[in-house]
Amino acid sequence: MAVSLQVLYPISDGTTFDFDYYTSTHFAIVGEHMGEHVESMLVTKGLAGGPDVPPGYHAVASLVFADQDALNAAMEVAGPVLADIPKFTNVQPQMLIGEVLS
DSSP states (O other): OOEEEEEEEEOOTTOOBOHHHIIIIIHHHHHHHHGGGOSEEEEEEOOOSBTTBOOSEEEEEEEEESSHHHHHHHHHTOHHHHHHGGGTBOOOOEEEEEEOOO
């Protein structure tokens, strides 16, 4: 069964996020190190948390893997990806691993 890894970057006072670096450099690092294991990836930039509500997240990245083994293989080589995070944000990302239902 397919599994997903979602990486959420919450907004709080004093947090920063460099979208230019994230899209131009970090995406390439993810592709270089984890890409062969990823079936698809969707990245969303937070615009709002609802009508007239500011966003709660700078961004959410959703990566889909064929199965748990593929996710495990990707995580084994994710060191450079994780080490790159402080280059575009001072946020401690939250992660959610889940079973893809649809």
